Amino acid sequence: MQRFLNDPDDIVDETVRGFVRAHADRVRLCDGNARVVVARDAPVSGKVGIVTGGGSGHEPAFVGYTGAGMVDATAIGELFSSPTAKSFHDAIKAADGGAGVVVLYGNYAGDNMNVKMASRMAAKDGVEVLTVVANDDVSSAPPEEREKRRGVAGEIFMWKIGGAKAAEGADAAAVRDAAQGAIDACRSVGVGLAPCTLPAVGHPNFSIEAGTMEMGIGHHGEPGTSVTKLGTADEIASEMTRIVLDDHDLPSGTEVAVLVSGLGATPRGELYVLYDRMARDIEDRGLKIHKAYVGDYFTSLEMVGATLTVMALDDERKRLLAASTDCPAFGAA
Amino acid sequence: MQRFLNDPDDIVDETVRGFVRAHADRVRLCDGNARVVVARDAPVSGKVGIVTGGGSGHEPAFVGYTGAGMVDATAIGELFSSPTAKSFHDAIKAADGGAGVVVLYGNYAGDNMNVKMASRMAAKDGVEVLTVVANDDVSSAPPEEREKRRGVAGEIFMWKIGGAKAAEGADAAAVRDAAQGAIDACRSVGVGLAPCTLPAVGHPNFSIEAGTMEMGIGHHGEPGTSVTKLGTADEIASEMTRIVLDDHDLPSGTEVAVLVSGLGATPRGELYVLYDRMARDIEDRGLKIHKAYVGDYFTSLEMVGATLTVMALDDERKRLLAASTDCPAFGAA
Numbered sequence A, B: 001m002q003r004f005l006n007d008p009d010d011i012v013d014e015t016v017r018g019f020v021r022a023h024a025d026r027v028r029l030c031d032g033n034a035r036v037v038v039a040r041d042a043p044v045s046g047k048v049g050i051v052t053g054g055g056s057g058h059e060p061a062f063v064g065y066t067g068a069g070m071v072d073a074t075a076i077g078e079l080f081s082s083p084t085a086k087s088f089h090d091a092i093k094a095a096d097g098g099a100g101v102v103v104l105y106g107n108y109a110g111d112n113m114n115v116k117m118a119s120r121m122a123a124k125d126g127v128e129v130l131t132v133v134a135n136d137d138v139s140s141a142p143p144e145e146r147e148k149r150r151g152v153a154g155e156i157f158m159w160k161i162g163g164a165k166a167a168e169g170a171d172a173a174a175v176r177d178a179a180q181g182a183i184d185a186c187r188s189v190g191v192g193l194a195p196c197t198l199p200a201v202g203h204p205n206f207s208i209e210a211g212t213m214e215m216g217i218g219h220h221g222e223p224g225t226s227v228t229k230l231g232t233a234d235e236i237a238s239e240m241t242r243i244v245l246d247d248h249d250l251p252s253g254t255e256v257a258v259l260v261s262g263l264g265a266t267p268r269g270e271l272y273v274l275y276d277r278m279a280r281d282i283e284d285r286g287l288k289i290h291k292a293y294v295g296d297y298f299t300s301l302e303m304v305g306a307t308l309t310v311m312a313l314d315d316e317r318k319r320l321l322a323a324s325t326d327c328p329a330f331g332a333a
Helices: A006-024 A085-095 A108-122 A143-148 A154-167 A171-183 A232-246 A269-283 A315-322 B008-022 B085-095 B109-124 B143-148 B154-167 B174-184 B231-250 B268-284 B315-322
Strands: A029-030 A034-038 A050-058 A073-079 A101-106 A129-134 A186-195 A211-215 A227-229 A255-262 A288-295 A303-313 B027-030 B033-041 B049-056 B073-079 B100-107 B129-134 B188-196 B213-216 B225-228 B256-264 B288-295 B305-313
Touching: A006 A029, A006 A034, A006 A050, A006 A073, A006 B268, A006 B288, A034 A085, A034 B315, A050 A108, A050 B073, A073 A085, A073 B100, A073 B129, A085 A101, A085 A108, A101 A108, A101 A154, A101 A171, A101 B268, A108 A129, A129 A154, A129 A171, A143 B268, A154 A171, A154 A186, A154 A255, A154 A303, A154 A315, A154 B154, A154 B174, A171 A315, A211 A232, A211 B109, A211 B288, A232 A269, A232 A303, A232 B008, A255 A269, A269 A288, A269 A303, A269 B008, A288 B008, B008 B027, B008 B033, B008 B049, B008 B073, B027 B085, B049 B109, B049 B154, B073 B085, B085 B109, B100 B154, B100 B174, B109 B129, B109 B268, B129 B154, B129 B174, B129 B225, B154 B188, B154 B256, B154 B315, B174 B315, B188 B231, B213 B231, B213 B288, B225 B288, B231 B268, B256 B268, B268 B288, B268 B305
Parallel strands: A050 A073, A050 A101, A101 A129, A255 A288, B049 B073, B049 B100, B100 B129, B256 B288
Antiparallel strands: A029 A034, A034 A073, A186 A211, A186 A303, A211 A227, A255 A303, B027 B033, B033 B073, B188 B213, B188 B305, B213 B225, B256 B305
8 A cells, every 4th residue: 555654543543633733723622532623713602513523534524624614523433434422422512602503414324323322412411403414425325215315525515504504693493404405405426436445454445447437436435326437537527417417407597506526536637627527517407507616525535536516506505605614624715 | 547538638628628617706718828827807907917837737736826816827738748938928918917927936947948938028018027936845956956946835835925925015026025035935845655647648657666655756756865665654754854854954933834735646634644743843843833734735646645845934924824815726824
């Protein structure tokens, strides 16, 4: 493995420590839990707290979205594993400004279980906890079983919209509704061209043959919907757009936000090559792109691949998307 | 090659087109030259224009730093090749608000030649052009031949400081002096763990054997100063810090800005692992880290590796670093 590593067992601790050290102007470690990162100014008295969390290896997600106007406290798991219930609980406590806490997270078994346990613990402390579970990955289950779908890069829009709503002073139910509305308005798809390796394992945890690609792949290498010959960038971009928009079925004229994220080892220039085709295809479907984000927003170690997320906008989501944010991975809009 | 590609000959055009399409709120294509990207509000009448340019394949550099408070116009070359003199000239014209233009670029033979030709063309148009040549890469020549050194990620600090000085309304000489001071205050080093492939070539244009690393490698795979057994992350981070600070020789107590950039295929989490060790080593040398940047700021296609840049700060550079910026690759500070 040609990687920057000390002891593979230490990689998460070292990543979190380096992250907090680098961005100490915006975040800090939670007292007593080195697997929870807290926004510098959290908890804000009277503001609804925003919590998220997830496995490591997706940097800058999840930790990079901690900061003013977005997430108040983030629970951090091992590589590709859920944070513990205790970490989610500590994050809830750290985010609690007395107006309730909304936990915005992705639909994975471990996260579901641990957020549920943490919410119960918090309820005993007298903290009202509401939750929204992201399920934007269209390839992970058919439309009629949308509740089974995984959460992927659409979570970033969910955090942005929910975080901005909370920053405006909305109550917990309104924050939950805004975040739920955001993720309901999102559809995503991923494609993998080469796998990633967990350092403690030392070899790829799944395989993608050279000359092929896996459409619909998940953030941890969960199997996609098809393995086909590697297409051109235009073919891949068009197919990703088709998958997302066929599922989304938005009325012509709808304004959308578009996020194209690399999965870790994709040259940034190639993400723009994909976007160039996707944007034209999106517009050909009668949609209007209001705002685009292209970069490494939600990765999977050194996987080669990309995700496309399309979020339908209304006036409120446009306002909340443009609201100021100060977290390491998402600058002012 | 497991890459997102159409015809390799089209990759630069497609990247630029996708970039401008994605960030049309902040940039536009230059009229009549699809290899020049211009900040949305440029030229600003009475403001000194800031121009840069360089080869493609380093995204988000150079094009991502085009925007308010930073670069007014960016000339774009083929992969790893200088922009043409015509493109530099068109960028100068697009940035010219009547108060002169300062071209801030990296020390490579093609760029030197083409900026010189473009400056002569601009002088004929009556535009005053000043230049600053970045030479922050300590491994590319010994200290007594600093003028031979290449420009690498320190260029980002040069653009930020020069761009902010111009935005404050300084005259061309003062902008040039601020940018020159910034790059003189920068030292950088790179390390490579795996090479990159130019799509039109189809195989790596240099090799790094598995189990080894190349310290001092350049942004295009220029040979480094040593090829050794792959070290641990801590060993690599400490060696990079030592190389930079031994060359820099800053008085104890100096405040610095630190930038750790991945070279394209390095997991973001590992950059924080490196930073965690680098920051402690920097502080152990009696320096104070004022601000840190960790991410893919200046890449080399899908090279595995990283660069470290340390810039010494004074009160003016601290103010200019914190000034608001609105370009796709560098958010508000």
